[in-house]
Amino acid sequence: MKEWQSWPRFRYEAELDLRFPEEVASMPGGRALFACIQCGTCSGTCPLGTYMDYSPRKIIAMTRAGFKDEVLHSFTIWLCASCYACAVECPRKIKITDFMAELKQRAIQEGVYPKRFPVAVLAREFFDTVRKRGRSTESRLVLRLYAKTNPLKIFNQALLGLKLLRTGRFSLRAESVKNRQQIDQLLRAVDAVKATTFVDRLAREVHRGEVARV
């Protein structure tokens, strides 16, 4: 619990980033963001709403108002499990799930994602494997995730791992596509067009082992 004294009394307009809402709304279909009437259907529908620091409704309000720091630092965006329940119920047809994904990407770009949050690590490990091999192998992914976040956790799950091994569900053989070159060409082309560098930055970070520092 935070100390009450530390609560800011005002949010000064100068501290906000008024370009932020426009940036976020530039995603496909993103203009719908401005149609939000703050009804709270998304928050009420969200199965994870109760775990979030800001409800999805608040995230939208804060994005509109330019609370960039709070939004990108929030746990909410990492808690979204992409179940789309909010998106189909939203009376304003806001693609809230896609909006959360957009915020995750922006958080990674800005490097402000919570470092001890394995959600981001999993996403990146996954990304890395697929980039190289075209397919992911769950078992190896899980091992790498634990290795990079909390190696001790592996022991908690050892029994389950054994069971899975026994039933043939935990194969350690790495899956891969045959035409790896094509995958490479494909993803490079996206990079070239997109001219975004965050993936490289990400690769550098992974390389430096920053993410391993819990």
Add this chain to the structure above:
Amino acid sequence: MSEQWEPRIVAFFCTWCTYTAADLAGISRMTYAPNARIVRLMCSGRMDPQFVLKAFADGADGVLIGGCHPGDCHYQAGNYKALRRYTLLKRVLTEMGIEPERVRLEWISASEGDRVQKVMNEMVEQIRKLGPLHLEKAPRRTAAAQEREREAVGVSSQGGAR
């Protein structure tokens, strides 16, 4: 063409549906590209293909025709007649070497102000893509036309009353 070329569009709207929709777009303050000039007709059935040819001859780059939705025509079936002529017209234009995409027929009801906005913007984009219309013999305003105009109002080319 100068680099400031802007598509010039003539829009023929029926008074009952599309013209009213354009009014509604105005009342609702929906801004859209200013390139089109609206000519009001009572019905899209009044749309003579010659109007389109005339517009192209006089320097238009595109023509938009707006009528009531099928089944909604104030005069029962004028819009169907317009559709029939429109189909023929596109063929004629192709033969003349004018891209048929320069003419567009749209059904827009009186309540669809937002559609006016959308169609106007799309039309301008479309014409922008096609570029200016170059008719080999596309006089801005023919001498004959000027003469005809004067004659019709009873004024000779010398300016004296007949």
Add this chain to the structure above:
Amino acid sequence: MPETNGAPKIGVYVCHCGVNIAAKVNIPEVVEFARTLPFVTVARDYKFMCSDPGQELIQQDLREGRVNRVVVASCSPLMHEATFRRATAEGGQNPFFFHMANIREHVSWVTADEHKATEKAKALIAAAVRRVAFHEPLEKKRVPVHPHVLIVGGGIAGIEAALKIAEAGKKVYLVEREPTIGGHMAQFDKCFPTLDCAACILTPKMTQVRAHPNIKLLTYSEVESVEPYDLRNFKVTIRRKARYVNEDVCTGCGLCADVCPVTVPSEFDEGLGTRKAIYRPFPQAVPNVFTISRRGTPPCQAACSIHQNAQGYITLIAHGKFKEALDVILRDNPLPSICGRICTHPCTVNCTRGTVDEPLNIPGLKRFITDLFPDYKLPTPTKERPEKIAIVGSGPAGLMCAYELRQRGYKPVIFEAQPVAGGMLSVGIPSFRLPRDVITKEINRLKEIGIEIKTNTPVGKAITLEQLRQQYAAVFIAIGAHVERKLKVPGEDLPGVFGGIEFLRRVNLEGPFNLGERVLVIGGGNSAVDAARTALRCGAKEVTMVYRRTRAEMPADPKEIEAAEEEGVKMLFLAAPKTILGNKETGVTALECLKMKLGAPDASGRPAPEPIPGSEFVLSCDAIIVTIGQVPDIASLGERLGLETTTWGTFKVDDVTLETNVPGVFAGGDCVTGPDVVVNAMYAGKKAAISIDRYLNKLDMRAGREREGPYRTEYTIDTSGTPLQKQIPMPAIELARRRTFEEVHTGYTKELAIAEAKRCLDCGICCDCRLCATVCEAKAINYEMKDEIQEIVVGSIILATGFKLFDARRIPRYGYGKYPNVYTALEVERMTNSAGPTGGEIRLRDGRKPKAVGIIHCVGSRDRNYNSYCSRVCCLYSLKLAHLIKERTGAEVYNFYIDMRVPGKAYEEFYDRMLEEGIHFIRGRVAEVTDHAMTPDEEGKLVIRAEDTLIGVIRRIPVDMVVLAVGLEPQADADEVRRKFYISCGSGGFFLERHPKLAPVQTFADGIFIAGACQGPKDIQDTVAQAGAAAAEVLSLIDRGFVELEPNTAFIQEELCSGCKTCIPLCPFSAISFNSDKGVAAINEALCKGCGTCVAACPSGAAQQHLFTDEQIYQEIEGVLSYV
């Protein structure tokens, strides 16, 4: 050359419209530009051109001769064209020397860039200036306005408008599609914000409408079409739906509803209560008369060849009215105890219930009634006629024909070759399915009403056909099909091989005889099954049916096949007999068969069996019964009067009349169709009787007979939500006893019959039992009533068709239709009404009082998935219901809202009051209503899950009752209606007004007005105000007596017309004709509405349109393109 007013001197007047135009368009620049245009002599600008000083500017210039044509650049011509034309006229010029440039709606309000807006304004002004130079003087035509008014919709809007106009002495037709006026308001209990009783303020107005001499009230009626009567007035066709009760005679006493056995959910009580098929929506209905809901002939009755009214007797059975049920049965069927046992029941096959779980056992119910009244009597004829009619054959066709003729007064005489009457019924159907005494009784009943039956009298031997024809007024041949078809395989004549019918006839007439232990029955029809079951009862140990296709193709009734199998009959499929083995001494010993496979479909649509070569196998047996069909025994008739026959050995008759090629001789039943089921034979008998009656009365035998046979009902029934309940099996004797000829099924008991009858879905609604007619003292009920068409001419129309409620089922998250205690607001409204289904008590479905109630706002409103508009009344009615619920039950009431919208006089105060009453208000749209309990106190409750957005937490609130504040939607047929009346719908689907602010009750169609919620969601206050406004519009029109029409008609320049006639078929108003004297087209200006379609099509340019001549439009095109 158009007539002109001298050289053009054009004045251009640019309006600022305050800042509306001036803020975007550079007015001085535009005015400067206008001065450079040809013929422009004056160019001015003014703050508001439409104001008096603005108009005065124009008039002054005109009067002082500076200007003779006028261009005003301001708003839309739809707004102020009339104003400036008037100004032009007052300045002394023809008002049509004027044109308008729309630089507000089309320029300043829609253009972002100032420079571009200015350029666009210039172009439009240039176009207008060029155009107006070509204007000509025109005259407006005056058309009288018919003083009669049509109002569509009898809700509060229609009522209010009708009364206002009628009070002013004008004639009003008020058309309402429901049986009563009152609309939604009649369903309300209280009205917000005053909480006054809706009925108390509405019903006096309703009775006033009924009593007013100037109002012609047409309830239960719909407008079919609206056509132009002349250039301004309307010819309206109204369908007055048959209510089957004479409105002028009915006293509204209600005795009919007391006896009506059909109960359906009451629309007025939103399905919470019930009403009868003959009903009055509510006691204060206007007119206070009853109506019968008839959806049409139910599928069971339609499918029946003799149209037995099954729904009628089933409904009566369900209500224990057995005697009445018998009367209904006897209306159509003289052989019910037979049909109740052996009919192949197309009724059951087509029963709607079959699509839900299982169809009703309709014949079983009929049998129950006939068993209950074993000594019932047939109706006796009410008149007598001298003609005697000969009927050959006493099977079902002959008996039915005789009965129908007897009922018409004739004296039928039946000739039967066999010693017993009944034809195939007596000889071909085994008695364990149809006991002999049942047949005997039925035949005796027919004899009792005067039908003569001569048994042992074979026609052809005892008497000839020729003699019959001479001695009787008409002859009906119904000799059936009794000659067995042969297998045509070797050994068929061996002892021990029987024809199926031969076998059954022998058992029926002489009693059972020994066949041996193992019996094979060849064939798959009903007779084959009968033969197999009979063989078992003759002592055979093993009976096997041999059929060349599979079970799926067997023509026999599946229930009969099942019964046979139950009794031990074996089935051998895909096998066909090849040779019957045995000799004269031993008789038949075995059957050699071939295996078959199914091939391509044959003519009957079933897959054709194909033999598999070399697949022979042998079945040993003691007897073989061949039952593969029969043909008529035409040869037995001897000489045949030259009657034509078909290649199938049947009589050739006219399909419609059943008349043979010999006049006065008719034939029907199996001898025409080949072997068929009993009910079709009866159908033939009935059909022949109708033909004979018409023949003897020299009437058209063919007219109006399309619906005599079976047909399919046109309508479909919504069976969703019907609780599953399978058919109640009819009690039968135990299997062990099924070795004798004792009847297998013993019939329903009263309790079982009632339970089975209650499964009926009342497809036709009214079951046509006609009990109501028996109690109506005023004799108001008329089942033969037909829809009537009425035509009226009116000059003005007000549409006040109201709204429909959003269907809450469309949002499954709120559980409406799934959880019983989720209600719509109107349902709760009905509950709060003391005359409602619960007598004013607010109760859960199980009768408990709710302790906590959640009201969910904006259901289907403000939601882009459904309706994006705000329904405007829900916040207020939710407050009202919250108050009523709290007052009546003391429950905690939670309102879940997005925004509280309570603008209006005394509305905010009402909201204040509710806040103070302690009603909870939670700002947050509900995510879900669920019965998923997460804590013990949520068990058995409905949990409402929503974010409380003001507190910022997600809340779960357990309640007993959920009330959905459903929004208002356009009527389901709004689009159809608006087309009918030539008007438009706005974005939400509501009728579109001419101008949202300045012409809220006018439409774009002259003379057609709108009022109330059909224009958009609104409360009673605003509805009544609009109704008044619409009435005022109408009255002002009528009092002026005429309208002026825009002179934009088309005309022909005769000297240019080539007489090609292209224009003539194009005119939707048939205004163009061909003047053959001059060889040119001619336009009737009185019919021309001015669309200009003919002008656009004229190849020579001879057709032109005033105000829109080719030249004027060319000028406009050149204008917009030539400058800027």
Add this chain to the structure above:
Amino acid sequence: MKYLYYPGCSLKGTSRGYEESVLAAFEALGVAVDELEDWNCCGATAYMAVDEMKAFALAARNLALAELQDGSEHPTLIAPCSGCYLVLSKTQHYLQEYSEVSRMIDGALQAARLRYARTVHVRHPLDILINEIGVQEIARKVRQPLQGLKVASYYGCQIVRPYAAFDDQVNPKTMDNLMQALGAETVDWPLKTRCCGGSLMGTLPEVGVPLSYILLKEALKRGADVVATACPLCQFNLECYQDKMSHQFKERIEIPVVYFTQLLGLALGVSERRLGMHRLLVPMPTVRGGTRPHA
């Protein structure tokens, strides 16, 4: 009709039983399926979070390969994994709706010497079973009716939302109808589309475990004998963490969680081995030979 089959990474790993049962059940129904050659990762939800455009590109490669391999006018690609189904469908949707996405992906495909003409129809096996084969046809082929078995049909989130059009998004019924056709009873279970926790189970078990627990607890409360799923991740979460749930919530949570195709296979008379039933951690009580679970 021949279908292309897109397994996705999970069906080659933890959810091998899903692949085995899908293929065996389709075979038993006489429906031919061909595996998409050299398919790659669909793009997956996790990938979407890092780089949406690349996820689209990956998905588009699969779609392009499907066109190459099938050659018919409208190839049908069956994707049993909910995640793959969603990502492939979403890619289709974005390629249609957003020209910027469309342009970029076409460019990327071109760089990889591929072309996608937008003809592929991505469908879930449930959709094929209900809308192509039909419950009546399936009911006709049932050899071992699942008499007396009470099934909680769990659709999860991503096969009905937001791009699927074959069933209702909130109250889907197709799996229930299928189960009824197999002779089983379905329990009325309001959580059938509620999230199981998805990948949070691995990354944030303190959040994931309670989500799955709520689902199973309610299914047990409503009398289910088994939960039928249509998603590898749902199956994994609901099955593999039951011990953890029992421990954490001090309450025995034990219920078999199987793929709906496994139940379909059982009813069609396919052997348990071929359906991958032996890979279940919580074994399914036998429904054969008249033994009824909980009977």
